[in-house]
Amino acid sequence: xxxxxxxxxxxxxxxxxxxxxxxxxxxxxxxxxxxxxxxxxxxxxxxxxxxxxxxxxxxxxxxxxxxxxxxxxxxxxxxxxxxxxxxxxxxxxxxxxxxxxxxxxxxxxxxxxxxxxxxxxxxxxxxxxxxxxxxxxxxxxxxxxxxxxxxxxxxxxxxxxxxxxxxxxxxxxxxxxxxxxxxxxxxxxxxxxxxxxxxxxxxxxxxxxxxxxxxxxxxxxxxxxxxxxxxxxxxxxxxxxxxxxxxxxxxxxxxxxxxxxxxxxxxxxxxxxxxxxxxxxxxxxxxxxxxxxxxxxxxxxxxxxxxxxxxxxx
Amino acid sequence: xxxxxxxxxxxxxxxxxxxxxxxxxxxxxxxxxxxxxxxxxxxxxxxxxxxxxxxxxxxxxxxxxxxxxxxxxxxxxxxxxxxxxxxx
Numbered sequence: 001x002x003x004x005x006x007x008x009x010x011x012x013x014x015x016x017x018x019x020x021x022x023x024x025x026x027x028x029x030x031x032x033x034x035x036x037x038x039x040x041x042x043x044x045x046x047x048x049x050x051x052x053x054x055x056x057x058x059x060x061x062x063x064x065x066x067x068x069x070x071x072x073x074x075x076x077x078x079x080x081x082x083x084x085x086x087x088x089x090x091x092x093x094x095x096x097x098x099x100x101x102x103x104x105x106x107x108x109x110x111x112x113x114x115x116x117x118x119x120x121x122x123x124x125x126x127x128x129x130x131x132x133x134x135x136x137x138x139x140x141x142x143x144x145x146x147x148x149x150x151x152x153x154x155x156x157x158x159x160x161x162x163x164x165x166x167x168x169x170x171x172x173x174x175x176x177x178x179x180x181x182x183x184x185x186x187x188x189x190x191x192x193x194x195x196x197x198x199x200x201x202x203x204x205x206x207x208x209x210x211x212x213x214x215x216x217x218x219x220x221x222x223x224x225x226x227x228x229x230x231x232x233x234x235x236x237x238x239x240x241x242x243x244x245x246x247x248x249x250x251x252x253x254x255x256x257x258x259x260x261x262x263x264x265x266x267x268x269x270x271x272x273x274x275x276x277x278x279x280x281x282x283x284x285x286x287x288x289x290x291x292x293x294x295x296x297x298x299x300x301x302x303x304x305x306x307x308x309x310x311x312x313x314x
Numbered sequence: 315x316x317x318x319x320x321x322x323x324x325x326x327x328x329x330x331x332x333x334x335x336x337x338x339x340x341x342x343x344x345x346x347x348x349x350x351x352x353x354x355x356x357x358x359x360x361x362x363x364x365x366x367x368x369x370x371x372x373x374x375x376x377x378x379x380x381x382x383x384x385x386x387x388x389x390x391x392x393x394x395x396x397x398x399x400x401x402x
Contacts, residue, residue, distance in 0.1 A: 061348035068341025072334055118344040119337035126328055126336050134328070139321040194333040209342050213330050216388035217339075218346040220323070220381050225350030227377035228316065230370050233355040238367045264317025271318065278322035279385060286382050289315040290375035297371025 009189050013128045014137055016186055017121045018144035019179050020084050024117045025148030027091050027110060028056065030156040030172055037165040042100040052107045059111025065209070068119035075192050076120035077183075083116025084180050092173020095166040127193040132273060139269020146262045231257060231293075238297070316378070323385070330388065 007015070035049045071079055090110035097103050121141060129137045159168035183190070208214060235257065239250035271281060331339040358370050 057348065057352075061345050061352075064341035064345045064348075065338060066341075068338030071337030071341070076337060115341075119341035122324070122328065122340040123336045135321050135325055138324045138328075142320050142324075193336045205338075208332065208335055209338060213388045214339055214342065216384045217327050217330065217343045220346075220384035220388060221343045222346035222350035223377050223381040223384060224316075224319070224323075225347040226354040227374045227381065229351045229354040230358050230374040230377075234358050234362065234367075234370050237362060238370055241362070241367045261317035264315060265320050268318035268321040272321045272325050278326050281322050282319050282326075282385055283382055285315045285319050286378050290378045292315070293371045293375045293378070297368050297375070 010129050010133055010137065012186060012189055013125070014140050016179075016183055016190065017080075017124060018140055020080065020183065021117055021121060021141055022144040022148040022151075023084065023176055023179055024087065024114050025145040026152040026155075027087050027172075027176075028053075028114065029149050029152035030091065030169070031056075031094075031107075033153050033157040033160060034165045034169065037160065038100075038103070041165075042103075044100045048100060052103055055104055056107040056111040056114070059108050060114040063112060063115035064118060067115045069205075071116075071119045071123050072193075075195075076123040077187055077190055077192065079116045080120040080124070080190075081180060081183055081187075083113040083120065084176060084183065085113070086110070087113030088173050088176025088180065090173075091176075092170050095169035095173065123193040124190050128189065128191040135272025135274075136269040139265050139272070142265045142269075143262060146258075146265065150258075150262075242297075326385070326388070 031052060035046070038044065038049060039046065067079065067083075087110050090106045090113060094103055094106050097106065122138075125134065125137050125141065156168055156172065159171060162168075163171060209218075232254070235254045236247065236250040239245040239253055240247055245253070272278060275281065327339060327343055328336060358373070361367070361369050361373070
């Protein structure tokens with residue numbers, strides 16, 4: 001039983017995986033603040049710098065599924081440790097880069113490390129956490145990733161002012177080592193998902209991914225991200241052009257949306273643990289969000305009320 | 315509201331994944347998220363270039379409603395072909 005002065009096992013699992021997930025997101029957005037410095041240091045175009053991000057994201061996206069197969073076959077822990085270490089070393093090594101192509105190769109390696117987190121973390125959380133608390137655990141996991149995204153640009157920019165871009169990247173890379181050590185040290189509490197019995201080893205595989213239900217979930221995630229991209233990329237432009245909102249206010253509305261979304265994740269986790277009726281909950285929220293967005297898009301109303309709308313849509 | 319959808323969605327995916335298959339299922343659906351985020355910013359930009367920025371939010375709302383059909387479809391598929399959960 002957990003005591004007041006020690007963390008329970010579920011809490012430790014959540015903290016360990018959460019810190020890894022935080023890093024995986026932090027390492028994706030710690031590079032943009034460095035771009036201006038790189039542009040001068042390596043004499044490259046901004047398009048070439050954009051390629052660094054594209055290489056990292058595309059590698060992570062493409063490798064997630066194959067990494068999932070490896071996780072299911074060999075267990076999640078070694079991949080989690082290897083992925084975290086690879087990412088840490090790649091970002092730290094960028095601090096020593098002398099040419100642009102070295103950065104691209106390191107971004108590729110960092111993307112490889114990054115692809116591990118979603119398959120490995122969900123396999124371990126499902127195996128380790130009390131099922132009655134799994135919703136909150138998933139929510140905390142998503143939350144740590146969001147916080148990593150939010151923290152990376154300002155933290156990196158601040159470190160650059162103190163240490164220069166090389167020192168900042170090396171220090172940020174070093175941040176990963178305590179996390180790797182903690183995961184290895186505590187690895188006996190990270191219980192993997194229930195393994196498939198050998199007799200059914202031939203089941204699943206690619207056929208499972210092409211089953212109706214998994215393909216539909218794939219489509220659900222994809223369409224949701226397609227909708228989210230519209231808000232994240234364009235809300236500022238739309239509020240400015242359609243409603244004449246100032247850029248500062250429109251940008252704050254986007255921040256409000258993101259903060260609302262992060263808060264919503266925690267609420268969703270709490271609700272998910274209290275009801276098994278996930279689909280009706282999702283339906284109600286989705287229709288509500290769609291209605292609010294239509295209101296913002298089509299109806300003209302005072303800007304303060306519109307900001308409130310953005311927050312609630314999040 | 316869209317943030318609060320995340321976790322129930324993850325729990326539904328986890329419930330739909332047979333034992334020992336969670337890694338590949340989450341890897342696969344997560345890559346759907348990356349794909350969706352990668353393909354849409356340009357078409358939205360084209361809508362704004364065409365002088366109809368207010369349509370972007372309409373498209374976003376339509377996509378959100380479309381996502382419900384996908385989630386519903388996933389549940390129907392799940393129910394018709396029950397996956398062996400309690401076998402071991």
